[in-house]
Amino acid sequence: xxxxxxxxxxxxxxxxxxxxxxxxxxxxxxxxxxxxxxxxxxxxxxxxxxxxxxxxxxxxxxxxxxxxxxxxxxxxxxxxxxxxxxxxxxxxxxxxxxxxxxxxxxxxxxxxxxxxxxxxxxxxxxxxxxxxxxxxxxxxxxxxxxxxxxxxxxxxxxxxxxxxxxxxxxxxxxxxxxxxxxxxxxxxxxxxxxxxxxxxxxxxxxxxxxxxxxxxxxxxxxxxxxxxxxxxxxxxxxxxxxxxxxxxxxxxxxxxxxxxxxxxxxxxxxxxxxxxxxxxxxxxxxxxxxxxxxxxxxxxxxxxxxxxxxxxxxxxxxxxxxxxxxxxxxxxxxxxxxxxxxxxxxxxxxxxxxxxxxxxxxxxxxxxxxxxxxxxxxxxxxxxxxxxxxxxxxxxxxxxxxxxxxxxxxxxxxxxxxxxxxxxxxxxxxxxxxxxxxxxxxxxxxxxxxxxxxxxxxxxxxxxxxxxxxxxxxxxxxxxxxxxxxxxxxxxxxxxxxxxxxxxxxxxxxxxxxxxxxxxxxxxxxxxxxxxxxxxxxxxxxxxxxxxxxxxxxxxxxxxxxxxxxxxxxxxxxxxxxxxxxxxxxxxxxxxxxxxxxxxxxxxxxxxxxxxxxxxxxxxxxxxxxxxxxxxxxxxxxxxx
RNA sequence: GCCGGUAUAGCUCAGACUGGUAGAGCGAUUCCUUCGUAAGGAAUAGGCCGAGGGUUCAAAUCCCUCUACCGGCUCCA
Numbered sequence: 001x002x003x004x005x006x007x008x009x010x011x012x013x014x015x016x017x018x019x020x021x022x023x024x025x026x027x028x029x030x031x032x033x034x035x036x037x038x039x040x041x042x043x044x045x046x047x048x049x050x051x052x053x054x055x056x057x058x059x060x061x062x063x064x065x066x067x068x069x070x071x072x073x074x075x076x077x078x079x080x081x082x083x084x085x086x087x088x089x090x091x092x093x094x095x096x097x098x099x100x101x102x103x104x105x106x107x108x109x110x111x112x113x114x115x116x117x118x119x120x121x122x123x124x125x126x127x128x129x130x131x132x133x134x135x136x137x138x139x140x141x142x143x144x145x146x147x148x149x150x151x152x153x154x155x156x157x158x159x160x161x162x163x164x165x166x167x168x169x170x171x172x173x174x175x176x177x178x179x180x181x182x183x184x185x186x187x188x189x190x191x192x193x194x195x196x197x198x199x200x201x202x203x204x205x206x207x208x209x210x211x212x213x214x215x216x217x218x219x220x221x222x223x224x225x226x227x228x229x230x231x232x233x234x235x236x237x238x239x240x241x242x243x244x245x246x247x248x249x250x251x252x253x254x255x256x257x258x259x260x261x262x263x264x265x266x267x268x269x270x271x272x273x274x275x276x277x278x279x280x281x282x283x284x285x286x287x288x289x290x291x292x293x294x295x296x297x298x299x300x301x302x303x304x305x306x307x308x309x310x311x312x313x314x315x316x317x318x319x320x321x322x323x324x325x326x327x328x329x330x331x332x333x334x335x336x337x338x339x340x341x342x343x344x345x346x347x348x349x350x351x352x353x354x355x356x357x358x359x360x361x362x363x364x365x366x367x368x369x370x371x372x373x374x375x376x377x378x379x380x381x382x383x384x385x386x387x388x389x390x391x392x393x394x395x396x397x398x399x400x401x402x403x404x405x406x407x408x409x410x411x412x413x414x415x416x417x418x419x420x421x422x423x424x425x426x427x428x429x430x431x432x433x434x435x436x437x438x439x440x441x442x443x444x445x446x447x448x449x450x451x452x453x454x455x456x457x458x459x460x461x462x463x464x465x466x467x468x469x470x471x472x473x474x475x476x477x478x479x480x481x482x483x484x485x486x487x488x489x490x491x492x493x494x495x496x497x498x499x500x501x502x503x504x505x506x507x508x509x510x511x512x513x514x515x516x517x518x519x520x521x522x523x524x525x526x527x528x529x530x531x532x533x534x535x536x537x538x539x540x541x542x543x544x545x546x547x548x549x550x551x552x553x554x555x556x557x558x559x560x561x562x563x564x565x566x567x568x569x570x571x572x573x574x575x576x577x578x579x580x581x582x583x584x585x586x587x588x589x590x591x592x593x594x595x596x597x598x599x600x601x602x603x604x605x606x607x608x609x610x611x612x613x614x615x616x617x618x619x620x621x622x623x624x625x626x627x628x629x630x631x632x633x634x635x636x637x638x639x640x641x
Numbered sequence: 642g643c644c645g646g647u648a649u650a651g652c653u654c655a656g657a658c659u660g661g662u663a664g665a666g667c668g669a670u671u672c673c674u675u676c677g678u679a680a681g682g683a684a685u686a687g688g689c690c691g692a693g694g695g696u697u698c699a700a701a702u703c704c705c706u707c708u709a710c711c712g713g714c715u716c717c718a
């Protein structure tokens with residue numbers, strides 16, 4: 001009998017018979033642990049406690065106290081959901097039902113579910129949980145498994161792919177309901193304390209839009225009812241941060257039906273923030289040697305035929321005929337910039353040449369995709385293009401990454417980085433792809449950036465590094481980006497004269513520090529929960545006179561602060577009401593002034609964090625404001641500094 | 642584009658299931674109040690009930706179509 005060695009999380013090792021299960025190992029460690037075993041992890045992968053160990057592995061025992069227990073519980077909850085669906089819709093065909101970060105879902109075929117159905121399913125699931133059925137693992141030989149799924153091509157496909165070669169194959173059973181499944185599961189349906197059906201969606205089998213459309217039902221589950229309640233409450237609270245809600249409340253922007261979908265209007269408050277954002281990166285760009293250019297919104301489509309984008313994206317462009325010629329709104333700025341580059345002749349000494357533009361672009365995104373400011377038809381990219389020699393790429397990328405990190409740091413944002421490499425269909429030589437992917441990796445490593453490698457996810461014209469943000473609802477959106485491009489210089493015949501007096505082709509680098517202003521604005525609204533740093537706040541200071549008699553003094557104070565965005569509250573409200581409103585409007589500073597202040601020539605400063613300081617000379621406050629704004633500090637810090 | 646949901650006053654929502662004069666709070670306006678650190682009082686105005694069609698003596702309400710929005714899927718140069 002051969003033995004294998006398992007390594008426990010604390011580094012200790014244990015020799016067990018080959019074929020021993022996870023549960024056997026747990027009992028080996030201790031009978032208490034054995035009894036508590038729910039599942040196991042082998043080399044980090046969640047497995048059933050019945051999983052045999054046939055080679056040396058790292059093992060972890062999952063009990064009710066483990067972080068992974070929630071995943072196991074939700075996996076069982078998915079089965080409960082499936083059983084509940086089948087009770088009302090016996091013809092539905094089950095496909096897959098995994099746990100996710102927030103809960104679980106089950107994809108089913110041949111069934112349509114509306115809101116009433118979901119209510120029934122919820123009640124049915126609660127009954128199944130209430131009945132506290134045992135969840136048992138059962139094993140069938142392959143032939144029996146195929147027979148069981150005679151009418152279910154999805155499960156048969158799983159038997160032929162994921163479960164290929166498994167014999168017997170495992171099922172899990174509760175109350176007569178059986179589902180092909182590797183496990184693991186909790187011991188009984190009653191372990192689920194809180195269960196909630198959340199929503200439905202269409203989903204494609206295998207995520208492939210050319211295959212069957214399935215009905216996906218999302219849900220979540222927790223060991224306790226309280227856990228579920230907390231989760232649902234957190235979800236509600238997240239909606240309060242939603243930029244669409246805050247954008248309306250703070251009068252930042254609107255997207256009225258009459259102007260068309262995905263075409264946002266920026267109100268004065270919103271434009272103020274965008275202007276500050278723009279000024280900030282314009283300063284950075286100029287410092288880094290970028291020259292500002294401007295290109296029109298409308299071009300002959302010849303331009304995109306030349307760039308090659310027309311072939312791939314013509315369906316997503318806004319086109320129009322002008323004097324029998326086809327024109328289109330620009331979906332990107334790079335061809336315009338490439339054309340500007342092409343208007344001059346360049347020496348190798350001139351490179352890198354760097355252009356930037358706040359360029360508004362128009363992309364006809366799928367209707368179902370439009371969402372607030374995060375996905376729109378018209379948006380502005382803080383777009384930059386560098387024309388560089390191959391030997392300059394690494395340095396240029398390094399400089400761009402520095403810029404991006406400076407921006408991210410300024411706003412104190414959380415983000416994830418991904419390096420996307422060469423896709424199957426691509427242009428450019430093996431050498432240049434290998435070289436540039438290596439250079440991107442080196443820069444990332446040098447700067448100690450944690451990043452995900454996304455093989456094959458690069459653009460057809462070159463590899464890229466993307467930075468992604470999460471919104472209030474936990475969805476991720478791409479922001480800053482660095483992309484190398486070997487295609488466009490070729491398409492536009494771009495060249496420079498080398499030291500050898502021959503013509504050479506530059507490499508183009510696309511980069512954006514924000515990505516799109518719209519999306520970045522969305523991220524900031526939600527990140528700050530509407531409480532913008534003073535330098536960004538649409539209204540930086542609001543002056544609250546105690547009575548109308550102090551209005552004159554209020555305006556004199558406003559004049560002293562005329563470098564800043566200051567308003568005087570002149571409605572005939574009580575002071576308390578004025579303060580309430582200023583807090584609701586997220587104004588960083590309130591200056592309360594009555595007769596005492598007017599006589600002394602001072603103000604009383606209150607910030608939106610409810611901190612106060614009285615008897616402040618206006619000049620003192622103004623000096624502070626100057627520093628706070630110039631340094632782009634995150635919170636108003638006059639009081640408490 | 643696909644599945645599900647939603648659409649009533651500037652905003653948040655009730656009324657719809659069971660067809661019969663369109664409601665509340667907040668906000669706005671006017672008047673009173675001039676107030677010292679998170680909502681002072683009163684009055685008034687404000688709606689083609691998303692759009693179009695149908696059923697009916699009668700439609701916010703029932704049916705159909707469309708549009709927009711919300712969640713998810715797919716896509717994202």
